[in-house]
Amino acid sequence: GAVVSQHPSRVICKSGTSVKIECRSLDFQATTMFWYRQFPKQSLMLMATSNEGSKATYEQGVEKDKFLINHASLTLSTLTVTSAHPEDSSFYICSAGVLPGTGPNDNYGYTFGSGTRLTVV
């Protein structure tokens, strides 16, 4: 089945620095990867949709210059949190999938990585 790997699982950084998070699809080629953010005791909220070879689409209220997304290959997308501040501390989770109609049902971005806990101090 679809396997999505996310790295690192935890990262602590100083305020003002940048952090890169990787999301990889291990056993399939993901035309689309999704980035979510989850604050403590809350649900997952979609931040952006990343299509291989094109610019990411950001949800309303998400700063594209702060959360840089690169999807340079069909198996890797990266999220860079630039100039991180304590309020950016959160659990970041990715999912990967293919466009509906192009693959098995369970590959439409329904498989998630294990998440990255970002703490900005």
Next chain:
Amino acid sequence: GQQLNQSPQSMFIQEGEDVSMNCTSSSIFNTWLWYKQEPGEGPVLLIALYKAGELTSNGRLTAQFGITRKDSFLNISASIPSDVGIYFCAGHRYSGGGADGLTFGKGTHLIIQP
């Protein structure tokens, strides 16, 4: 962003009891999904529902996709200690331009007392 209406928010039950939770939306979804999330982990897919009216089982779990495509429920029969966790519903809508991300419910925190 939009969130689905998921209830109950938390459940305290005895081991062996059945569990039921549901999600509703003001808009239609093409697919409904149910996930379980453990602390510090990403959500794990339990059941995916692709057709209105569909009833699908996965072991002790049963879920249904509502006829109106605006709701879904998840039942867990004969709960066991390892069922403890947070359960999320999610809806997927296909737009003409491509794949859309998922819209999640607020979660149901299941706590089982031995």
